[in-house]
Amino acid sequence: MSELYNVSSSPHVRSKDTTGRIMFYVLIALLPTSIFGVYNFGYKALVLILVTIASCVVSEWAYNKIVHKKNTLGDLSAVVTGLLLALNLPATLPWWQAVIGGMFAIVVVKCLFGGLGQNFMNPALGARCFLLIAFAANMTNFTIDAYSGATPLAALRNGESVDTMDMLIGRTAGTIGETCTIAILFGAIFLILMGVIDLRIPGSYIVTFVIFMALFGGHGLDSNYIVAQLCGGGLMLGAFFMATDYVTSPITPNGQILFGVCLGILTGLFRTFGANAEGVSFAIILSNLLVPMIEKITIPKSFGQVKEGKKHE
Amino acid sequence: MNKYLERLYNGIIKENPTFVLMLGMCPTLAVTTGAMNGLGMGLSTTVVLILSNLLISAFRKVIPNGVRMPAYIVIVASLVTVVEFVMKGYTPSLAAQLGVYIPLIVVNCIILGRAESYASKNPVLPSVFDGLGMGLGFTFGLTCIGIIREILGAGQLFGHQVLSLDWFTPITIFVMAPGAFLVLAVLVAVMNIVRERMEAKGKPLASPSGCLTGDCASCGQSSLCTGRKDTAKTE
Numbered sequence: 001m002s003e004l005y006n007v008s009s010s011p012h013v014r015s016k017d018t019t020g021r022i023m024f025y026v027l028i029a030l031l032p033t034s035i036f037g038v039y040n041f042g043y044k045a046l047v048l049i050l051v052t053i054a055s056c057v058v059s060e061w062a063y064n065k066i067v068h069k070k071n072t073l074g075d076l077s078a079v080v081t082g083l084l085l086a087l088n089l090p091a092t093l094p095w096w097q098a099v100i101g102g103m104f105a106i107v108v109v110k111c112l113f114g115g116l117g118q119n120f121m122n123p124a125l126g127a128r129c130f131l132l133i134a135f136a137a138n139m140t141n142f143t144i145d146a147y148s149g150a151t152p153l154a155a156l157r158n159g160e161s162v163d164t165m166d167m168l169i170g171r172t173a174g175t176i177g178e179t180c181t182i183a184i185l186f187g188a189i190f191l192i193l194m195g196v197i198d199l200r201i202p203g204s205y206i207v208t209f210v211i212f213m214a215l216f217g218g219h220g221l222d223s224n225y226i227v228a229q230l231c232g233g234g235l236m237l238g239a240f241f242m243a244t245d246y247v248t249s250p251i252t253p254n255g256q257i258l259f260g261v262c263l264g265i266l267t268g269l270f271r272t273f274g275a276n277a278e279g280v281s282f283a284i285i286l287s288n289l290l291v292p293m294i295e296k297i298t299i300p301k302s303f304g305q306v307k308e309g310k311k312h313e
Numbered sequence: 314m315n316k317y318l319e320r321l322y323n324g325i326i327k328e329n330p331t332f333v334l335m336l337g338m339c340p341t342l343a344v345t346t347g348a349m350n351g352l353g354m355g356l357s358t359t360v361v362l363i364l365s366n367l368l369i370s371a372f373r374k375v376i377p378n379g380v381r382m383p384a385y386i387v388i389v390a391s392l393v394t395v396v397e398f399v400m401k402g403y404t405p406s407l408a409a410q411l412g413v414y415i416p417l418i419v420v421n422c423i424i425l426g427r428a429e430s431y432a433s434k435n436p437v438l439p440s441v442f443d444g445l446g447m448g449l450g451f452t453f454g455l456t457c458i459g460i461i462r463e464i465l466g467a468g469q470l471f472g473h474q475v476l477s478l479d480w481f482t483p484i485t486i487f488v489m490a491p492g493a494f495l496v497l498a499v500l501v502a503v504m505n506i507v508r509e510r511m512e513a514k515g516k517p518l519a520s521p522s523g524c525l526t527g528d529c530a531s532c533g534q535s536s537l538c539t540g541r542k543d544t545a546k547t548e
Contacts, residue, residue: 094482097482100484108495130486130491133485133486133489133491134484134485134486134487135482135484135485136485138482
């Protein structure tokens with residue numbers, strides 16, 4: 001009786017997924033990539049990852065303390081931001097620059113705009129782009145004992161050939177987390193199986209990018225070139241872990257596909273016609289800024305809704 | 314407080330054009346890559362501001378109301394041309410650095426703002442001090458931004474290396490365009506904190522409500538104004 005007459009406001013369906021839980025899944029999904037990065041680039045990579053995470057966590061705690069806000073460390077988002085940022089840095093980066101990056105990500109990109117859920121661009125990528133402009137020389141220094149010299153993308157740009165097998169298993173120069181495609185894909189499959197992300201954004205991103213590169217890359221349908229472009233740079237990491245960020249991607253299903261198409265076109269444009277070999281991070285933060293507009297034009301029709309013009313027929 | 318000193322205080326602190334009124338943002342963001350540029354830009358604007366306030370105040374009873382804007386522009390543009398030639402003659406390197414932003418002083422909002430809201434209604438001497446105060450406030454703002462950007466972005470101060478490059482890696486983003494926005498935002502935030510503290514102490518600075526004169530009796534917008542004095546309410 002009481003159940004029948006129990007009137008309450010929505011939401012009526014609740015799930016056990018909390019922000020902290022989803023962030024924890026993302027952390028697990030990033031484990032293979034992180035472990036491989038440390039294995040590949042040595043203890044320096046481990047130190048950088050720990051320093052960046054610590055910087056993000058301390059920044060968030062200190063900011064909330066200073067402005068008298070509720071402590072939000074429990075949602076683990078600062079840890080995820082720190083780990084993602086570290087995976088986007090070269091292992092040779094001086095540690096204090098990583099600390100500045102972590103502070104920028106949390107304080108400037110996230111907290112000043114109102115904290116998690118209000119940030120208009122991905123904090124980790126915002127900080128990566130900040131560091132890329134601020135410390136251009138350090139951020140593009142990929143010289144590591146094992147692999148010296150150019151990243152696969154830079155080599156491709158210079159017309160050299162690259163070994164795609166090496167790129168799949170990550171035996172190339174690059175940032176800590178971007179080199180091993182297989183490790184990234186393991187994490188991505190885990191996230192998809194757990195229902196944390198779906199394939200709309202990464203799928204449309206990758207498909208658009210492949211089409212763009214086939215049309216404008218200058219190598220036609222050369223599969224070796226296209227696979228190298230897909231596995232090189234931060235595309236895989238960006239597509240599965242950063243473009244899918246709930247806060248900075250559209251919530252409408254069609255909008256997510258449009259978002260992915262934007263990403264693919266922008267990345268292709270930056271890589272083919274831009275000044276640098278890599279353009280994933282700029283493509284993602286630029287598309288983040290387009291999200292409100294994408295959502296506006298892709299509002300789904302509600303059930304039974306009639307178009308304005310047909311009402312009076 | 315002395316009327317003239319009050320004008321200076323008003324321009325430099327209370328209604329600082331950069332941090333409180335947010336006027337003249339274009340040169341503020343564009344030329345402050347170094348302390349020297351900020352100082353040069355600020356001082357040349359100050360000279361134009363003093364002279365334009367002086368002339369406009371002197372001619373305020375002659376200029377017909379309907380064409381006052383074109384008249385102000387003619388006066389300001391003539392003064393800017395003089396300043397530009399003087400700078401090209403005596404400080405050619407600074408003039409080259411500031412480039413197109415010197416002629417653009419003509420359309421600086423601070424100058425027309427002061428002409429419209431103060432000089433056209435007040436006697437000559439207070440207007441001159443108003444121009445001096447506003448100009449020094451602008452110079453102070455630009456130099457502050459320039460110093461911070463130059464130190465962080467190049468480790469230099471007025472062109473001298475103060476932070477040794479042996480241990481200091483310049484954060485180059487600060488001498489580029491994004492750095493101007495970051496530094497300005499942080500300084501405005503600091504200014505807002507100072508203002509809140511002062512208000513909490515009972516010594517309020519002006520609120521940036523768009524009030525340029527502080528003279529509520531002759532203000533056309535006193536009915537809309539939120540920060541007007543109580544005397545205005547009772548009228």
